[in-house]
Structure formats: C-alpha cells, structure tokens
Amino acid sequence: MVQLLCSAKVCEKLKQELSKHRIEIQPDSDWVLVERGYDLPDGRLCIVFEAIDYMDVVKLLVSGAYEDIHLRDTLTGLSGNKFAVIEPRDVLFLEAGSDGLMAYAKSNRYSIKETLQYYENIWAAKGFVRINKSQLVNLLHVKEIIPWFNSRYVLRMDNNTELEVSKMFSKKLRNTLKM
Template sequence: MIRVITLDDEQLALDNLNFILKKFPELDIILSTTDANTALDSLQTMKPDLIFADISMPEINGMEIAEKILELKLATKVIFITAYEQYALDAFRVNAVDYILKPVTTSKVRHSLDKITSLSQGRPDPSLKAHGEFRIIGTQNNRFYIIRPEDGQFIKMELRDLILVTQSGEYVLRHSISYWEENLVPYGWFRCHKGYLVNMNQIEAIYPMFNSTYNVKIKNQKEAIPVSRTYIKEFRALLNI
C-alpha cells in the first residue's frame, strides 16, 4: 500500500481528489486536510509515501512543503494539484514526481502513479521515452526540451541544480545524478566524478594531472571535466590507456 496525505485549502477540491484516489486500491489515505501546517507537521510523524498537494494556498504553499521534504531528506514523493500552468517549472525544480492540472481525473492520477511505479523499480520515467528510445527532458528559459542522449556532452552538479550541457546550450534536469548515470551508461556515458557525468563520445582531449588523475576536454566547451581517483581505474580501462 502507498500511504498518502492529501492537501488542498478548498474543501470541495479536496473531496473530489479523495473520491478519485479511493478508486485506486493501492492507495491508503492516512490524512486529508485543508490546513498546510497540519500536513507539514504530519510529514515527519506519519512519514507518508506520497503527498498530493495543492500549490496555491495561504500561509504555506505546496511548493514550500516540497522544499521542506527535500530539506529534511524525506522519502515522501510529491504530486502537485493545481489550476495554474505557470508553476510547472517550479514543480520541476523541487523534484515533484508529477504535476496535475485541475480538474483531477482518474486517468491523470493513473498516469502519475505509473510514473511512481517506474521510478521505484529503477526504470526510466515513461515520459522520457519517445518511440521506445530514452530521451532527456530538461528546462531552459521556462520551456521543456527533449534531448537525445548522444547530443548531450556532460552533466554537472551546480549548487542545488543538475545541469545538462550541450553544444546548443544548458538545461536544468530533474532526478539525481545517480538516476542519470544508470540510464545513460548504455548510451556511452560515464560517471567520472561525484558531480559529473560525461558523454565519452564527446571527449576531445585528455590531460594527465599531477595527482594521478585526469581532466578531459569536451568538444567546443571550455570547462575542464575532472576524473576523480574513485573512477580513474574504470576510466583508463574504458579508453585502454
């Protein structure tokens, strides 16, 4: 069973959400509330698997609750319920599993739950598939872009964001760097550092460093990509050096 909290400051909307969620036998609604403070307090005591939360609410909004989940490193997944499309990028940044526009329907919830199932089983998010091929979805200037793995050059951690660098620009990614490592290795990518993934087919030059590591230069990019000691043996084996 998936233990669920539902949160919406409008009782009618909350009732409608609960009515739909009760159609799914795998869901167990352990708390339903119109008060964001109650939901926030319950995250640590009840430890739900999932929260369906409205975004636009007085006092504490749904985005702040998602940020708190990240801050506390809780395993609770977030699905946003909202009437406003403009929050899509913000939802993406706080690593929400999905973003459902009102009115909530059974099919929309089913789609969101399928995404959770895929992620929990280590499979790529179904929304990242295009004609059976894995695709990277990133954001740039409040727009979503679909990028082929072979077109990406490297991925780096930058403050709280994960950035995909390509010859055409940079894109913000969701998910962890470990997630991308798992799904991009079949496309010639390599984890060269705790904060970097590199497309091996995009490497132009390799520079030995004084501490028995390497820096790599990527085609048409100025940033030097480090290869740390943790990954150096596998890196050398891949390149036969």
C-alpha cells in the first residue's frame, strides 16, 4: 500500500501501473510516492521522484512487492518436450520473438511464459537490463561491451553471442554501468 502525492496526470499513470502489480493506493499509508516539487508529509517514508521517471518508482516497488520468492528467483522453461526450472544466474538473456518469449542459457534455450516487461521489473535488481525492444540481458554474462556507431553498443556474451544495444537503451546501459 502506498499514498500518492503528485500531479493528476502522473497520478493516473501510477495508479494504472501499480494496479497491474496489485499494489493498493491508500491515503494513510506509511509509504508515500512524492513527485519532486510537492511537500513531504511528516512521519512517513517518502520516495521522491521526477515525473518523467514514474516507471522507475513502479519498478522499485514491484521488486519488493512480490511475496512468493520462488516465482522471482526461478523461471520454468520448456525445451523440447521437457520443462526445466532455471535460476536467473543461468540465463544469459531473454528475447521476445515470433515464437514467444525465449530464455537463453549457455547450453539450451527455453520457451517461457510471462512478458519481457514482467522479467524486466522483477529481475532488475538481479542485474538484468533492457537493451532493445525485444531483449533483456543478464549483465553477469556480458564478456565485452563494444562501442558501435551512432551511440550504440554491441554486447558479446559468454557464449560469444553478440547482441545490439539500441540507441534508445544505450543511455540507460551507460548509467547502469557508470560508463
């Protein structure tokens, strides 16, 4: 449960996103999301954010909101005719494509449920970063970061797969890695 202190436009966006993750809005909550420029309430924990960064606040709350740790700490994937339970540390990257969402490990690839956005939200704290509209990468498995033309990068993974970071996501990658 959280309280919102923000503009009407940001409030509507936050309500919509928080409802997707079953986070309730309560006016008397101990946690308050405060848009920069609004007064901080006394005696409550406040998270101050810029209006443009409202999705980062949602990610922060969602990363701590799921009670079922097992769901956050593993995924179940289908490869061939068999299901496998996979640890996030074993996943090199996730990719959304015409066949649905695929998780790539060193030795195999698995068809998985949920969306890329779902894993981006719950695995951000585990080192997973969105690099383009269809891929999420585990930074622990990035062997090299190669500067590319037009402010982009190519990531060479442990298994020598090369993934392109789009221009739109390059800035976030640089900020995440403090480059």
